[in-house]
Amino acid sequence: MESETSDNSSIRNIAVIGSGLAGLTAAIMLGQSGHRVRVFEKSRGPGGRMASKRVADGAVDVGAQYFTSRSPAFLEFLEQYAGNNCFGSWAATFGFQQSDKSWQPFPDEPRYVGIPRMTAITRRLSEHVELTAQVRIARLNRIGARWQLVCTEGKEHGEFDQVVVTAPPAQTQELLAASGLTSLMNETQAPGGDILPCWAVAAYFTEAPPAAFDAMRPDSDVLYWVANNSSKPGRNDSGQWWVLHATAEWTEANVDASPERVSYDLLAAFRQLTGFNGAASESVTHRWLYARSESRVKPVYLWNQSEGVGIAGDWLVGGRVEGAWTSASRLAQAMRAG
Template sequence: MLNETSDNSLIRNIAVIGSGLAGLTAAIFLGQLGHRVRVFEKSRGPGGRMASKRVADGSVDIGAQYFTGRNPEFLTFLERYAGRGCFGPWNATFGFQSAGDRWEPFPEETRYVGIPRMTAITRGLSEQVELTTQVRIARLHRSGDRWRLVCTEGREHGEYDQVVVTAPPAQTQELLAVSGLSTLLTATQPPGGGILPCWAVAAYFRDAPTAPFDAMRPDSDVLYWVANNSSKPGRNDAGEWWVLHATPEWTEANVDASAEKVCNDLLAEFRLLTGFGGTVDDSVAHRWLYARSASTAQPGYLWDQSEGVGIAGDWLVGGRVEGAWESASLLARAMQTG
């Protein structure tokens, strides 16, 4: 955790762009230091890729499927700011399919999920910050030694001493380019080139399929991930909702396909994988243009002290949900000392 300060001479107005885990973490830590922080989110609510889609009688996690707590401070942070009851271990069976169709278990590790949905975590964290939703910041405009934020509709949203950007790489690079932040733009290009897209399908079965594991990484050209969402704690579904993630290669080849085609193709592969011949009672598709990082570059965060602009996100730490928290923590510490 950061060292708190009460020196009013150091208090700054800070804008955070994006309310995923990285943005909310940065806002909470910077607020803990006594700064005045406002978070801007282009969507209707917080969450980023820790997203859940509303379905009949509940919701399904269509983005990040689980997270780890390899750094115990991460779990402590969630308990303190999101609430102890908003997440818990997913006591499921995990397996991957090696060449030759042989199934093997995942390495032993505690895996956590939000309860009753992944968005419970970011909803809880967002209660600790000042959040403005449905505003997409399109440009930063220099006004003396401060930054004015301008949205896509041309309206200004205040002046700030510093700005933290936690959008996906492509959106971050676009914002930096139009704002004249060439040094930071150049720094984002090596790690930002490897963000992979993903088509996701949630499928409902009144009569549950039979599968070797609750969560699976198949050896498939179509499916990258398959999981029984109803096996997660707190879901209480009648029947089972399953989540299917396409491979990046298949997604890129079908990035503009219709939702109907995506559902049909992924469910056809699911039938081959499980041997399930029953009825699919409902399905919904969602396209993630920026799903996960393929880059091995791990600068952790980016901070231009002369401009007062920083960048955080899991893509700067090699991916993983926990990486978003780590990146934002490192950036907040750098802003504290610099």
């Protein structure tokens, strides 16, 4: 993929809020067009839902488990800006359990993961942008024709000609409401109304649990997803780390439960699923309030040219990892055209 440049002599200052895949994609593409771009991230580093948790012997993926690519341009983008050594194919066996408890293999297709962890991809992408971490933008103040960014601590973080928001829908709506952008906020409600939560537990076993597949979608009231994280390339674990994702329904019913209780319940369901009675010697728990989108409304991106504010994210195009790239790249194209 060749770098794109713009013949537009009007160089703009653009703020991007959020440093997940959508935010980094938008920042890179707009920067390649000659604009000055600055990314703001509320956490300590980039990644969004392509997140990993540090553990004793490395890291374990607690967010997005893998990604696919329907567009060759997506992989080309990753190869150019992240490098092909930070992601690779996950040659795992995938199975889903039917209501009669029998198992069927997933459809065969290439699946990719970050190496040695999912965040390796966003870390490398972030090297191409100016990133300000641990700053949560609370509102945008209109100053003439520009937007002044103000964080939750009341500090000002510069003025920008345009702003791209890549936060989850609830946080995006909160920011737009605080900024007086009611019309744009209303546009987010249809595609952003059903982002599902998810409790995640990663558990370490010195003895390998018996499992017919490396990754499973069980027929369970508790478990939505189960995967052997150690089966991914570049993971050099002495035992096995397994990642357990709860169903949205179970998560909603237990959203305020303690991490200890969540870990206990998900591991109990895992033992019931696999018949494995071994104890986990280590575990980490993470609550995703905004994990998966099941919206049928897919505008891909939102762009209000008169206000100079755009919105991108996987939740605007179906929820897949590649969707974050699709949304952001389409928004960047619209902003360049405008």
